[in-house]
Amino acid sequence: MLLDQGYLVVKFDHRASTAISKELENHILNAMSGPIERKDIVDGIKWLKSQPYTDPIDLVSGVGVEEVVLLLI
Numbered sequence: 001m002l003l004d005q006g007y008l009v010v011k012f013d014h015r016a017s018t019a020i021s022k023e024l025e026n027h028i029l030n031a032m033s034g035p036i037e038r039k040d041i042v043d044g045i046k047w048l049k050s051q052p053y054t055d056p057i058d059l060v061s062g063v064g065v066e067e068v069v070l071l072l073i
Helices: 021-032 035-050 065-071
Strands: none
Touching: none
């Protein structure tokens, strides 16, 4: 639905989210508890911001406070 309207949909799959339970993945995502997970998300957002088809202002739609802070990096 969003793709049909011209939106880019991205879900970062950091290292800790591979082959673990959904409950544990949600805990990690909500807490952003580990430096490795945080680095993966920061690297993903930096990469996304560097792409010619993205607008950093529009990237804040639909993300949490942590992601908004990371967009400023």
